[in-house]
Amino acid sequence: MTTTLKQIGAFSSPPRVGLFVTCLVDAMRPSVGFATLKLLRDAGCRVEVPDAQTCCGQPAFNSGDTADAAVLARHFIETFEGYDYVVAPSGSCVGMTRAHYAEALADDPAWAERARRLGERTYELMSFLVDVMHFAPADVKLDTSFTYHDSCSGLRELGVHDQPRALLDKVSGLTLKPLEGNDVCCGFGGTFCVKYPAISNAVVGEKADAIDRSGASLLLGGDLGCLMNMAGKLKRKGSSVRSFHAAEVLAGMAGGPAIGEER
Amino acid sequence: MQEATLSFKARAKEALADPTLKIAIDRTTGTAERKRAVAMTQFPQFEAARERGKRIKDHVIANLDHYLLEFERNAIASGAKVHWARTAEEASQIVVRLCKEAGAKRVTRVKSMLGEEIGLPHALDEAGIERVETDLAEHIVQLGGDRPSHIVWPSMHRTREQVSEMFKRLHRAPHQEETIEAMVDSARRELRDKFLTADVSISGANFLLADTGATCTVTNEGNAELTTTPPRVHIVTAGIEKLVPSMGHAIAMLRLLVRSATGADVTQYTTFHCGPKQTGDRDGPEEFHIVLVDNGRTRMLREGMKDMLRCIRCGACMNHCVVFRQLGGHVYGGTYPGPMGAVLTPVFDGLESSRDLPHACTMNGKCQEVCPVAIPLPTLLRGWRDRSWREGLEPATVRFGLGIHTFVASRPRLYRLGTAIAIRVMRLFSRGGLVKGMPGLGAWTAYREFPAPAKRTFMEMYKDQEKGQ
Numbered sequence: 192m193t194t195t196l197k198q199i200g201a202f203s204s205p206p207r208v209g210l211f212v213t214c215l216v217d218a219m220r221p222s223v224g225f226a227t228l229k230l231l232r233d234a235g236c237r238v239e240v241p242d243a244q245t246c247c248g249q250p251a252f253n254s255g256d257t258a259d260a261a262v263l264a265r266h267f268i269e270t271f272e273g274y275d276y277v278v279a280p281s282g283s284c285v286g287m288t289r290a291h292y293a294e295a296l297a298d299d300p301a302w303a304e305r306a307r308r309l310g311e312r313t314y315e316l317m318s319f320l321v322d323v324m325h326f327a328p329a330d331v332k333l334d335t336s337f338t339y340h341d342s343c344s345g346l347r348e349l350g351v352h353d354q355p356r357a358l359l360d361k362v363s364g365l366t367l368k369p370l371e372g373n374d375v376c377c378g379f380g381g382t383f384c385v386k387y388p389a390i391s392n393a394v395v396g397e398k399a400d401a402i403d404r405s406g407a408s409l410l411l412g413g414d415l416g417c418l419m420n421m422a423g424k425l426k427r428k429g430s431s432v433r434s435f436h437a438a439e440v441l442a443g444m445a446g447g448p449a450i451g452e453e454r
Numbered sequence: 455m456q457e458a459t460l461s462f463k464a465r466a467k468e469a470l471a472d473p474t475l476k477i478a479i480d481r482t483t484g485t486a487e488r489k490r491a492v493a494m495t496q497f498p499q500f501e502a503a504r505e506r507g508k509r510i511k512d513h514v515i516a517n518l519d520h521y522l523l524e525f526e527r528n529a530i531a532s533g534a535k536v537h538w539a540r541t542a543e544e545a546s547q548i549v550v551r552l553c554k555e556a557g558a559k560r561v562t563r564v565k566s567m568l569g570e571e572i573g574l575p576h577a578l579d580e581a582g583i584e585r586v587e588t589d590l591a592e593h594i595v596q597l598g599g600d601r602p603s604h605i606v607w608p609s610m611h612r613t614r615e616q617v618s619e620m621f622k623r624l625h626r627a628p629h630q631e632e633t634i635e636a637m638v639d640s641a642r643r644e645l646r647d648k649f650l651t652a653d654v655s656i657s658g659a660n661f662l663l664a665d666t667g668a669t670c671t672v673t674n675e676g677n678a679e680l681t682t683t684p685p686r687v688h689i690v691t692a693g694i695e696k697l698v699p700s701m702g703h704a705i706a707m708l709r710l711l712v713r714s715a716t717g718a719d720v721t722q723y724t725t726f727h728c729g730p731k732q733t734g735d736r737d738g739p740e741e742f743h744i745v746l747v748d749n750g751r752t753r754m755l756r757e758g759m760k761d762m763l764r765c766i767r768c769g770a771c772m773n774h775c776v777v778f779r780q781l782g783g784h785v786y787g788g789t790y791p792g793p794m795g796a797v798l799t800p801v802f803d804g805l806e807s808s809r810d811l812p813h814a815c816t817m818n819g820k821c822q823e824v825c826p827v828a829i830p831l832p833t834l835l836r837g838w839r840d841r842s843w844r845e846g847l848e849p850a851t852v853r854f855g856l857g858i859h860t861f862v863a864s865r866p867r868l869y870r871l872g873t874a875i876a877i878r879v880m881r882l883f884s885r886g887g888l889v890k891g892m893p894g895l896g897a898w899t900a901y902r903e904f905p906a907p908a909k910r911t912f913m914e915m916y917k918d919q920e921k922g923q
Contacts, residue, residue, distance in 0.1 A: 221912035255839030259860035343818035380816025392901035423902030451905035
């Protein structure tokens with residue numbers, strides 16, 4: 192039996208959560224979005240998916256294009272600031288909103304303040320489920336082993352480390368095989384991986400070798416960008432490790448094709 | 455130099471194709487990372503020490519004028535001569551002039567990254583003064599005729615096997631046995647008499663102590679002590695950010711420096727120099743000069759980069775950097791490699807020639823996490839990207855691409871349509887769950903597979919579900 196904050200009376204009514212699916216999940220892997228939706232609803236949230244959402248602006252910001260990043264930051268704030276919480280299945284996009292919107296909007300104190308206030312209510316999915324909703328998945332079963340890559344933005348900007356492990360620990364039949372260098376960057380880095388593809392390849396090559404050495408059947412993580420990078424390298428080297436977003440496993444939706452498999 | 459003429463990407467390509475270099479990098483950075491990790495488990499007060507270290511440096515940098523004058527006053531009182539240099543050229547010219555005034559034919563030099571920064575090895579060579587590098591790794595760099603590739607382990611780019619071969623070829627009485635000890639002995643035989651016959655010694659400083667006018671140098675080989683004691687003249691070159699108020703502050707910084715750099719509790723040798731030989735002293739230099747170097751530091755203070763002036767040159771950021779660990783130090787093209795080098799090189803060499811450095815970073819934040827003075831390196835690197843964008847140094851394709859992206863992404867309906875079309879185009883190139891041979895994806899697919907997108911976007915599917923309910 193799952194206990195949620197709603198059931199213990201912490202919320203007088205279910206929190207209204209705006210789901211930011213992220214541009215990558217929207218375009219590349221909708222199943223991560225549906226898994227997120229299910230987990231949030233199971234945790235007792237009233238989830239809405241605002242139609243106006245697009246991209247958080249991180250590619251522009253990290254390219255030094257602060258003005259364009261500010262345009263998209265304002266758009267994001269306008270789209271989401273009416274919700275109690277904003278949740279996304281990505282540490283990277285949430286890191287952008289929580290840690291960097293105020294920088295992108297530094298020239299405009301009123302907007303920077305709105306960014307800061309929204310940032311306080313914006314969460315990466317797994318930290319939201321654990322830290323805010325005190326949720327644990329119930330009746331999810333998956334007989335296999337997995338290894339976990341801690342994506343850098345989630346880990347270092349948001350402190351996401353224990354939460355995915357605590358959640359995955361509740362999936363019966365699923366065992367963790369530790370990943371050597373689990374906190375070392377996979378070499379994705381957003382636009383870095385296409386601006387400096389040879390360097391990115393050398394980094395993800397070492398990561399893929401470490402994943403293989405873990406002996407796990409599945410690679411899980413919380414950021415689709417990093418997962419596509421690692422899954423792409425694993426596929427290229429002929430590894431049998433299959434890659435999923437942790438949300439898909441937690442929602443009991445890992446029965447279908449893994450990242451890079453025919454669907 | 456060949457390196458200077460090749461682009462960053464071309465240098466990176468060469469480094470990535472060199473398996474021996476990778477072995478050398480992995481050995482050094484791997485050992486450094488492991489030893490630091492062990493040191494941290496035995497240093498539970500690290501966070502507090504780091505906060506204190508940060509505060510000390512921030513305080514000094516905020517009051518630089520006060521401490522510089524206090525240092526100068528006390529250094530002069532101790533008998534030292536203090537020289538001020540605005541630029542790298544001024545600094546190296548002052549040192550060369552002092553060497554010439556001392557009638558120096560041979561100078562011994564203690565490893566100093568500031569010396570590299572101001573181009574001192576080159577300036578001494580140009581002036582026809584025999585330069586003897588006494589740090590073992592710098593000796594290897596000098597024998598090899600190349601540049602340091604790491605700020606703590608300058609010859610990191612060479613394996614011990616390569617060094618052994620070089621010693622056998624170039625030393626007067628090389629080692630016979632293939633052991634580290636025998637190789638060190640070979641270097642000792644090569645260098646010993648030069649220590650004792652040099653006219654001038656040149657060292658850097660890890661700290662400048664304002665309240666006494668003393669300089670502090672740390673080494674693990676003892677070469678700083680032996681280098682600076684016999685010659686008649688000792689010249690110290692130091693960046694103005696090396697100031698600390700007093701000995702106690704220097705020790706607080708030292709605790710952070712040593713553990714972050716080598717994982718040791720304390721350096722083998724920690725030496726304080728204060729003025730020339732005094733009456734009654736048994737040894738020491740008759741003349742003691744201190745060259746205080748700005749070279750862009752006050753500009754960093756003015757231009758929003760004061761956080762970088764906290765840097766104590768421990769090398770932890772590069773030891774933990776995924777990019778540095780693939781490339782080594784030479785690819786960065788400047789005096790300082792790795793994350794700290796990517797922040798500093800544009801200051802010294804200009805952004806136009808070094809714009810790749812702040813971009814060739816995944817922004818993973820590990821460097822900031824391990825930095826003993828909490829320098830926000832990713833933020834500073836992004837600051838350079840921002841400036842590069844504003845100064846129009848970014849490629850037109852990137853500017854155009856991001857412009858279009860923002861135009862579309864700030865118009866949700868257009869964005870929905872664009873995404874829906876994009877995934878359908880991608881699916882035309884998809885086979886077996888992977889996108890194959892699609893124009894524009896080459897940078898990705900040259901090295902790894904690109905997973906095919908779903909048939910429809912999340913938003914399309916979600917709207918249908920909502921309608922159905």
